Amino acid sequence: EIVLTQSPGTLSLSPGERATLSCRASQSVSSSYLAWHQQKPGQAPRLLIYTASSRATGIPDRFSGSGSGTDFTLTISRLEPEDFAVYYCQQYGSSPITFGQGTRLEIK
């Protein structure tokens, strides 16, 4: 099983700032099958990024993903008020599919 470790656990930033979230895998993620999801309180998650760097339909271009192998990053270039949420990485390259424990992005 691939274990995904996200850091930091909580990130406190202000609107307009740049956010950098990390996801590290315990072994290489096949074909860069790494996704990022956003979850707001009381809501279902929403897919942001798949295959490490491809934005899902309707996702603003301030969201970008990068990385390969075991190290992946989600970057939000300029934080909007609606971006404060919990972010999860997910690997789907091998079974079982696994999620990271999440990074909470909060308003400073």
Add this chain to the structure above:
Amino acid sequence: EVQLVESGGGLVQPGGSLRLSCAASGFTFSSYYMSWVRQAPGKGLEWVANMNQDGSEKYYVDSVKGRFTISRDNAKNSLYLQMNSLRAEDTAVYYCARDGAKTTVTTRWGQGTLVTVSS
């Protein structure tokens, strides 16, 4: 518009059974992998099970193997999760999820149904 609507959640005693359903619309259901993902109260996401388009391949997280069964009815655009021998640690919101057509990335999520296992 893609819609995934779960039903069947509720309160059940330890050792009991429950069957979750997911009604899908707005896309060609038979063309996609489908999954169940759960989230315990205040916790993160945990993938539970998935299956391919014709049901010939099914995969489960170790903690539910032998107790949960995923199935689908492509004629009814529906996904199911039969849950037996339920435990307190199965308490969670269960999300129905549409994956990709060729990969198992979770692309769309339902709103979830709460399952509470308690005496």
